[in-house]
Amino acid sequence: MTETEDTPTLCEGDDNDDSDGWDEMEVSGEQTTCLFCPSQFLTIAVALDHCRSEHQFDLLELKTKYNMDCYSFIKMINYIRLHKPDPRIITESWTALWDDDVYLKPGEMEPWLMYDFDDLGSTPSTPHYAIDGKTPISNNIGDLQRQIYELTLQIREKDTLLKNAMQDMAKMREVTKSIVESGDSKNLIPINVASIPVGYDNEYFNSYSHYGIHHEMLSDIVRTTSYRDAILNNKDTFKDKIVLDVGCGTGILSMFAAQAGAAKVYGIDQSDVLYKAMDIVRENNLQDAIHLIRGRIEDTNLPVDKVDIIISEWMGYFLLFEGMLDSFIYSRDNHLSSNGVILPSRCNISIIGISDLDKYNKHISFWNDVYGFSMKCMKNEVVKEPNVETVANEVVITTPSVLVNIDLKTCQTNTVEFSSSFKLIATKTGSVTAFAGYFDTFFDLHNSVSFSTGPHTTRTHWQQTVFYLKTPIEVKEGDTVEGVLKCRRIKKNVRGLQVVITVGQEAQEYLLD
Incomplete structure (x- = not known):
């Protein structure tokens, strides 16, 4: 066809909406x-x-x-x-x-x-x-x-994840090669947190990306004020010092240290909560004093070789659950100066007997009759799972016994594995339905500070770790309950714990996993 017969032309005065030239089209780009x-x-x-x-x-x-x-x-x-x-x-x-x-x-x-x-x-x-x-x-x-x-940004993040995965795979190939060459299959089993490739450890750190857990910890008055008092009541210890905060979370301990006069505070955490900690530090105008680093301490190069003070809130249920003590020890051995200070300084673990028939019936006897059906076979597995709960002081039926004392300046990662005898004296007549484990923490400074997580003190978010007995132990006031508690890492999860409590001929296994 020819242009003159069938093809419309674009004329300057044409009213057809479709015939506007480029110069007349409205633009809508962003300013x-x-x-x-x-x-x-x-x-x-x-x-x-x-x-x-x-x-x-x-x-x-x-x-x-x-x-x-x-x-x-x-x-x-x-x-x-x-x-x-x-x-x-x-x-x-x-x-x-x-x-x-x-x-x-x-x-x-x-x-x-x-x-x-x-x-x-x-x-x-x-x-x-x-x-x-x-x-x-x-x-x-x-x-x-x-x-x-x-x-x-997504591509950059994926590239980082891929790079980390490739590094983890390379590490695993090296480990596998060394095992094959040495013929020692025991080397395949991680012995502490540092021996876990960081890519395999993400589940642990992801649990600390949820803000609820940080609200719970910060709301724990005993925990948070103890650290605050240990730091701010000993400003001479912190003045002009370089401080490392291991597992800094929201940065509360780092900010206490900066408030106490530290020259520089390095906070490190592998969890995504670190990004919010950066916002918190800037919100409080402490960005010049505090430098936050995302990473796992075992795999991260710090801006300085040595620090004067290491602080950390590393304690888990029954003190040792989660295995963060390993990271604390790694920091101490690799980054603390020869005369440096480590906080907290000491911890211990204690056990005590309790008699709480209501909770025993709720957790254990419940399986005897479930809507008319016997489910007693469940009790063996149920008993294996310790409960984290608050034990009322009135249900305590024995004296406590300290199982282990831990000097954090000298302890090693094998401290997690111990065997300890205990002797509990009954203060009341009744049935020992469970043993409760708790810990005490000490800051050995000029103005010393300590706190306990036992049932005799103000509740903490750690509460107590309760090991229910399959068969309660009947006692009279003045009787002695003697036994042995063994604690070791779970082989398939080095952050978890296997606890075995033996009283007489009865041995019960518990798993904090």
């Missing part, structure tokens, strides 16, 4: 706000010229000065939006102030992050999505830009 003032521009190219002329902020010079890539650019933009610095602070600094992966976290939609930073210096400064200085035509470009940004 780009200057990094340092409220001025807005249709393109980033114009915004760049404005920053150079009005604020002496030359992005090309910064790219060369700091050898920046696109990820450095993303972090710098997020840093500027978060802290709103004077441009001279950035241009006159000799270090990249945004060199922290926390600034990679996506926030609100930011047009600057859509700029093709890699092309800066090699092509004209007009952004890759602009045509002749005009904003994009598509109404959906904002959504597309957001998707590109988010996908870029």
Whole structure:
């Protein structure tokens, strides 16, 4: 067909909606706000010229000065939006102030992050999505830009996970090779936390990514005020010192140490809660004193070789559950100076007999008759699972007995495995339905502090670990209950514990797993 017969022409005065020329089409691109003032521009190219002329902020010079890539650019933009610095602070600094992966976290939609930073210096400064200085035509470009940004961050995260997985696989290949060459199959079994590839340890750290557990710990007045008093009542110990906070969580102990006058505090945690800790530190203007690091202490290089003080709240149920004592010991052996201080200083584990028939019937006798059916076969397995619960002081029926004392300056990872005899004297006549385990903690400083997690004191989030007996022990006031408690790691989970309590000829196994 010919143009004159069938092809409509685009005329300047044509009222047909479909015949508008490009120059008449409305644009709907997002406005780009200057990094340092409220001025807005249709393109980033114009915004760049404005920053150079009005604020002496030359992005090309910064790219060369700091050898920046696109990820450095993303972090710098997020840093500027978060802290709103004077441009001279950035241009006159000799270090990249945004060199922290926390600034990679996506926030609100930011047009600057859509700029093709890699092309800066090699092509004209007009952004890759602009045509002749005009904003994009598509109404959906904002959504597309957001998707590109988010996908870029996801790819970076996946690359990091893949890199870590490859490193873990390489470690496992080395371990397997050494086993095969040595013929020693015992080496296959991890003996402590440091021997677990970090990729296999994620489940433990992920449990601390939930904010509920941090609320519970911070709400524990005994726990938190004891650490606070040990630190703030001994400011002379902390003044001008370098401190390491192992398993820093929300950073509460790090902030206490900074408040006490520490020159620098390094907090380390593998859990994602560390990113919130960074926000908390900045919220309290302590970012100059506290440096937070995401990683597992056994696999992370610290900015300093040695520290003056190590603090940590590493204690688990029955003191040793979760195996964080291993990380505490690793920190001590690899990062503490020869005359350094380690806090807490000592701990011990005690056992006591209790008589609580109501709870015994609820947990154990329950299986005798379940809606008319006998389920007694369940009792052997149920008894194996210790309960973490608060024991009322009035149900305590014996004196306590200390099972083990742990000096945290000298103990080793095999401290977790011990065998201890105990002797309990009945203070009342009744039935010993369970044994309860608890621990005491000591800060041996000039102004000493200690706390207990036993039933005779204020409740803590650790409560007590209750080992129910399959068959209660009848006692009269003044009688003695003697036995042996053995504790060791669970082979398939070095953070878990196997406890065996023997009284007379009866031995019962318990698993904290």
